[in-house]
Amino acid sequence: MVTNVEKMLQDRVEQRARELAELKAAGRKVVGYLPGSYVPEEIICAAGAIPVGLGPAGDPVPVEASSALIPRVFCPFVRAQLGETVLARDIFYGLVDMIVTPVACQHLKKLAEIWEYRSDFPMIKLGVPLANTGEPGLQYYRDQLAKLIERLEALTGYEITEARLCSAIDTYNNLRRAFRRLAALRQRECPPVDCMTFLRLQHASLYLDPVELTQIVHRLCDEVESTAKAATQGPRLLLMGPNLCPGDYKIPVLVENAGGMIVAEFIDEGVRNFWKEIRADTDPLAALASGYLRDRVPCAFMVESARARLQFALGLIQDFSISGVIWYELVGCETYDSESFWFSEELRNRGIPVLILESEFGDSDWATLKTRVDAFIEILRGV
Amino acid sequence: MRELLNLFGYEDWEMEEQVPRVEEAFRRLGITAQDVESAKRRLSHYYNLEIVGVRKMLGLYLRDLVDLTLARDEGKTKIIYAIMAEGFDLIASAFGSKTKELFVSWPESLFEVIFGPGCFDKLIPILEAAENKWLKAGKVCHCANVKCLVGPLELGLIPEPDMLVVSGFLCETAPKTVDILHEIFRVPMSFFGTCLDREAGEDTETEIKRVRVAAQHMRALVKEMEGLLGVTVTDQDVVEQIQAKRVLRDNLQRIHEILDTSDRRLLSAANESIIFLSARLAANVGNVPRLAEATSLIREDLEKRLSSDFNLADPNSPRVFVLVPASFTDPRLEHLLEECGMVVASTEIDCFWPDGQRVPLRLEGTEDVYEGVCSYLYDSKTRKLSERLHIIKEVCKRLNVDGVVCRSHVGCRTIHGDVLMIKEAITRDLGLPAIVLEYESFDPRYYDHQALQGKFETFKQVLMQ
Numbered sequence: 003m004v005t006n007v008e009k010m011l012q013d014r015v016e017q018r019a020r021e022l023a024e025l026k027a028a029g030r031k032v033v034g035y036l037p038g039s040y041v042p043e044e045i046i047c048a049a050g051a052i053p054v055g056l057g058p059a060g061d062p063v064p065v066e067a068s069s070a071l072i073p074r075v076f077c078p079f080v081r082a083q084l085g086e087t088v089l090a091r092d093i094f095y096g097l098v099d100m101i102v103t104p105v106a107c108q109h110l111k112k113l114a115e116i117w118e119y120r121s122d123f124p125m126i127k128l129g130v131p132l133a134n135t136g137e138p139g140l141q142y143y144r145d146q147l148a149k150l151i152e153r154l155e156a157l158t159g160y161e162i163t164e165a166r167l168c169s170a171i172d173t174y175n176n177l178r179r180a181f182r183r184l185a186a187l188r189q190r191e192c193p194p195v196d197c198m199t200f201l202r203l204q205h206a207s208l209y210l211d212p213v214e215l216t217q218i219v220h221r222l223c224d225e226v227e228s229t230a231k232a233a234t235q236g237p238r239l240l241l242m243g244p245n246l247c248p249g250d251y252k253i254p255v256l257v258e259n260a261g262g263m264i265v266a267e268f269i270d271e272g273v274r275n276f277w278k279e280i281r282a283d284t285d286p287l288a289a290l291a292s293g294y295l296r297d298r299v300p301c302a303f304m305v306e307s308a309r310a311r312l313q314f315a316l317g318l319i320q321d322f323s324i325s326g327v328i329w330y331e332l333v334g335c336e337t338y339d340s341e342s343f344w345f346s347e348e349l350r351n352r353g354i355p356v357l358i359l360e361s362e363f364g365d366s367d368w369a370t371l372k373t374r375v376d377a378f379i380e381i382l383r384g385v
Numbered sequence: 386m387r388e389l390l391n392l393f394g395y396e397d398w399e400m401e402e403q404v405p406r407v408e409e410a411f412r413r414l415g416i417t418a419q420d421v422e423s424a425k426r427r428l429s430h431y432y433n434l435e436i437v438g439v440r441k442m443l444g445l446y447l448r449d450l451v452d453l454t455l456a457r458d459e460g461k462t463k464i465i466y467a468i469m470a471e472g473f474d475l476i477a478s479a480f481g482s483k484t485k486e487l488f489v490s491w492p493e494s495l496f497e498v499i500f501g502p503g504c505f506d507k508l509i510p511i512l513e514a515a516e517n518k519w520l521k522a523g524k525v526c527h528c529a530n531v532k533c534l535v536g537p538l539e540l541g542l543i544p545e546p547d548m549l550v551v552s553g554f555l556c557e558t559a560p561k562t563v564d565i566l567h568e569i570f571r572v573p574m575s576f577f578g579t580c581l582d583r584e585a586g587e588d589t590e591t592e593i594k595r596v597r598v599a600a601q602h603m604r605a606l607v608k609e610m611e612g613l614l615g616v617t618v619t620d621q622d623v624v625e626q627i628q629a630k631r632v633l634r635d636n637l638q639r640i641h642e643i644l645d646t647s648d649r650r651l652l653s654a655a656n657e658s659i660i661f662l663s664a665r666l667a668a669n670v671g672n673v674p675r676l677a678e679a680t681s682l683i684r685e686d687l688e689k690r691l692s693s694d695f696n697l698a699d700p701n702s703p704r705v706f707v708l709v710p711a712s713f714t715d716p717r718l719e720h721l722l723e724e725c726g727m728v729v730a731s732t733e734i735d736c737f738w739p740d741g742q743r744v745p746l747r748l749e750g751t752e753d754v755y756e757g758v759c760s761y762l763y764d765s766k767t768r769k770l771s772e773r774l775h776i777i778k779e780v781c782k783r784l785n786v787d788g789v790v791c792r793s794h795v796g797c798r799t800i801h802g803d804v805l806m807i808k809e810a811i812t813r814d815l816g817l818p819a820i821v822l823e824y825e826s827f828d829p830r831y832y833d834h835q836a837l838q839g840k841f842e843t844f845k846q847v848l849m850q
Contacts, residue, residue, distance in 0.1 A: 073793070073801050073823070075526045105582035108556055112802030114582075115770035119806060129582030129591070131598065132553040132560060138601035142580060145594055303557040305576045308564050333524045336798075337561040340527070343519030344565050360525070 007199055007222060011206045018209050019093045022052060026097060031158045034098035036083070036110065037208065037247060039275045039298065040130045041102045042290045044170035045147065047212075048162045049154035054094050055208025056101065057272060058082065060249030062364030064089055071116055077334045078363045079245050079271070080109040087122045094209070098123065100157055102150065106130040107303040107337065126153050133305045134295050144291035151287075167286035174280070177212045180219035181276040187223065188265045189322050192232035195222070197241070197254045197264035204273050205248040236261040237382035238323055240268060242315060242345075243330040244302065244338045247272035253330045253359060256372055260379040266322045268315055270301045303337040311341070312348055319354060326382045328375075329358045355382060389421050392428050393447045394440030394679070407447075410454040414542055416505055424504045431503045431655050431716040438682030442659055443498070445666050445675055450495040452488065452669070457544045461488035463614055467550040467668065468493055468534050469559035470577070471761035474668040475626045476607060476618070481670035482626070483616040489668040492543050493533035493827075494713060498659060501714040502829045508714060511536030512828060519565060528796030529714075529827035531562040538566070545570055548613055550606065553578025554599070554759075554767050556799050575609045577602035579762070581799075583769035596762055600755035620754050627749060627757070630667055634744060636680035637661060637735075641743035643687045645731060645784060649696040651687050654707070654729035655716035661734045662713065698728045703787040703848035706780060708807065709766075709794050710734035714827045718837065722790070725841040727848070730784040736765040738772060741780035770803045774810050781815055788848045789819040794826040818847045 026032055031051040035041040046053035057079065058064070064085025065078050072084055086092045103114040105127050114127045129146045131139030151162045160166075184203070187194055203222075207215050239262050241254065246269040257264055267273045280293035299314040300307040318324065327349060331338045339360070346356040357378040361367055386404055395403055411421075433439050456464055463486050467473050470491075477489040500508040515532035516522045518539055537543045549572060551563040560576055567574035579599040584591040607618055640660065644651060660683060666672045689695075704727070711719050711732045722729050735743045737760075745760035761767065765776040781789060789811050793804040801823075808819045820840065825831040 071805060073795070073804060075524075075795055076798065076802060105580065108558070108581065108798035108802070111581045112770070112798060116802070116806060118769070119771045119774075127582050127584075129580035129595070131580045132557055132578050133576055133602070136602075136605065138598040139580075142594055142598045145591075146580075146582075149591070303561065305553065305557075305560045305578070306564055306567070306574065308568055334526065334798075336525055336527050336558050339521070339525045340519050340558075340561050340565055344568055 008202050011202045011218075015206055015209050019097065022054070022094075022097050025052060026099075031099045032097045033100050033102060033154065033157070034094065035102040036104060036113075038104050038106055038110065038271045039301070040104040040106055040294055041128060042147065042294055043212075044167060044174050044280070044286075044290060045150055045162065046102070046154060047170040047173065048166035049151070049158045050160035051099075051154060051158050054098060056083065056092075056094055056098070057208070057247040058086060058092055058094075058249055059245065059247035059272070060251060060363050062362070065363055072112065075334050076112065077109045077245070077332045079247060079332055080113045082363060083113055084116060087117070100124040100126065100153075102126045102128055104128045104130050106301065109334070124157075126150055130295070132303065134300045135306070140291060140296055143295045144287060147287060147291055164286055167290070168282065171280045171282055171286055171289065173212050175282065177207065177216045177219070178274075178276040178279050180216045180223070181274065183223050184219055185266070185276070187226065191323075192230060193234075193263070193265050194226035194229045194232065196234045197258065197267070198251065201246065201251070201254060201267070201273065207274060208248065232263075234258060234263045236263040237325045237379060239264045240266050240315065240318055240322065240324045240327045241330060242268045242327055244335050245269065245271045245332055246330070250363065252361065252365070252368070252371065253328065253375070256368075256375045257328065257379070260372075260376045262375070262379040262382070264328070266318045266324065268318055275299070302341045308341050308344055312345060315345070316352075324354070326378065327354060327356045328378070329356055331358075331360050333360055333362050386421060389425055390444075392425060392434055392440060393444035394437060394442070395444055406455060407451050410451040413454050414450075416507070420505050420507065423506065427503055427506065431653075431720055432659070433653050433656055436652070436683055436686045438679045438684070438686060439656055439659070441675070441679035441682060442663060443504075445663065445672060445679060446495055446498040446659070448675075449490060449666055449669065449672070450499050453490045453492060453495065453543055456488045460486070462486045463488070463547045464544055465489045465548045465550055465610075466534065466546040467491050467665070468531065468563065469555060470550050470552045471554060471665075472603070472758040473550055473552070473577070474665050475623055475630070475758050476603065476610070477668035478629075478670040478673065479618045479622040479626045480610055480614055480616065481668070482622065483618065484614055487614060490543075491665045491668070492537055493530055494662070494665060496533045496537055497530075497714040497827055501712075501716075502832070503655070503716040506829070508533070508829055511540065511542075512830075514539040520562070526795050526825075528556075528558050528794075529825050530796065531559055533714075533827055535562065535566065538570075546572055548572060548610070549574040551576055552599075553581070554762055556797060557581070558797070573609070573613070575606045577606045583767070583772065596756050596759050597753075599759040599762060600753055603755045603758060623754050623758065627754070629673055630664070632677040633664065633667065633673065633680055634748070636677065636684045638744040639684050640680065640687060641735065643684075643691050645743065647691055649700070650698040650723075650728045651690040651695060653697060653723060654711050654719040654732060657711040657719075657732055657734055658713045662710065698723065699726065702726050702728045703845060704728045704730040704785065705788045705790050705848070706730055706777070706784060706786045707732045707790040707792050708777070708804070709792050709800060709826060712826045715829050715832055717832050717834070718792070718824070721834070721837055722841055725838065726845055727841065730786050731780070733765060733777065733780075736776050736780050738763040738765070738768055738776060741765065741776045741783065766800055770806060773803055774807055777807060778811065778815060781811065781817065786817065788817050788844065790822055790844070791819050792822040792824050795823050796825050796827070818844070820844050
């Protein structure tokens, strides 16, 4: 059944590209955004446009294609996005009328600036303050969202009213609720949904209509809720790190092959932040600003984020009965690399083993990673 | 020791008091008599020590390092470390004028200058100490500037701080490093910063808001420091510090003007960072008159050189502009460029929006004094790619250079990410030859003499054609 979901989602995403082309031909605007949990799709929806999360990953070809534009110390995710614009082969990149790029870390900042400089396509840079607490940053981010609204209204000709925003918030909160329901099933001793299925669903949400995907997730929950059979077995793991975008499945596959069972993901980019809903009982713009910047667990590039992130991870470790953590980061991601040191020390002090993995896209380090993952799972089995 | 201190501009009358302090600091820092002898040779080789002001300027870094090493013993009960915190010197000295208990330091800068290859050449163990913690070497390319803060702390060379201060004007790397230090040492950290996005120009609504966010953070930082130190700092106190440093600013501006307008090379570029990034030493209020004196002496000597036919370089040498400020850590690169027969017309230091003017105009006269303090946000290195490029092109035109060395500080993604686009645009738009130099500005291990020499000699040949 679960395999069928994965195949169905793959087909559905491919079909979605064709649908978007038709909708675009009929006059709808398609607005791309880079994942990273800082671009509210609610605003794009409320503008009458179709949000599409961009971020193909895992393939080394576009990474190489970017080498004339950006130095190699940049993270493979950013280089891959630049490479896709050079290669002009990604179907979703080809469909967008505008891209919203969150300027969060230095890597995304430089991606946005190079795109802007080269005038690759119309773009909005969405400033994300480095401090997610305190009023100045929140006000700034709110102003940035207001600017985004103006630009989208100009693009689509739709006025983004409070009612439209509230409706979009409601739609996405429904999707968040559906994912929370599915995630809760993974807390069971025998999780009925495996990591790859969950990741595929999360990644599908970058492309599919949120109402449709909410139905898909609920249907799956209905189907598996009563089963006592686990989708996979083995030591229960938390997967943690900065990026895990569509196509970057090397680590989950290695873990699964080694007999480990990832039951929760704490990844900022590519896997959605569904733990907290956007408040529906207040000014929608203020709710979005607060919900996206302040209320959710911060990314590692945020100021004074390490403690908050550790606390969140410890909560997941308890709730999901985790016996080990796999920290996966792409090379060049210096803030996550810094945090991994302190984080692993803190977890080891609590008796929780951590494996830190660093990789690029492609399979050149497959054997090395496999050895390390196998050894880690073997150690956990012996615990 | 006295000979060394003489090279650092110490006066004979202060030797009696200073020599025992320096000796004690050197003992704690692991600097031996042999190191002292080598340092004398290096200092004389790389810096223009015939200019007394340069000696005194270098001496200020040494004095600060000695003061820092002995700070706890000498009654400083509150020690604050700052990193990447441009503008904080004004806040720090405003507090320093109210309490003698405070000592503020940019430790990484002190170690970079004094432990770098231009002086004691003992920086590598410090970098390795940081790498043995979390700032590992390898593909991740952590910035060596932050390693120069973590390393001395890890080795116990400097006291543990009572507070850490960092800005996010340029990157999130320094704030993250401070975040981890804050967790390890359980000391408070304070951040002043803004958002990394940059809009066009300086007067757009977003740009104004961005500066305002930084200013608001800075006000919050002042409140935190008031809590730590038990004294109050008003806007007027900050204004007074801005005024107190006017001589320093005027001197630096004039030095820039002299160097920029002369078609001769009056000072080796290896000295530039030591001089122009010295404002951070003014965080300690006692250093302000010394900085004013050192810069006045440099200015006077350069005026004399300007009015004579003095020239450090062959008049036919090609002139190059070098991206990124001259290294704090390693004077060898600028020195080698000059040895290879090129004149370093200038480096990318204090090039402010919109056309690369050398001194920010906004420091004084802003409605909110803290917005003035945040004027570093208009420096080329903090601007977005298209604006940084615009500034660099304007500076290249004004300095009438023959080529550009696109040195790139690989540890800094914000700066390094521009380099390929800048090279392409300089070649295309200005018709100037340019070479890319991947370099870590704070790590002497990146200096490969033979490889660089080969590259520079080839580049010179291209420039001469």
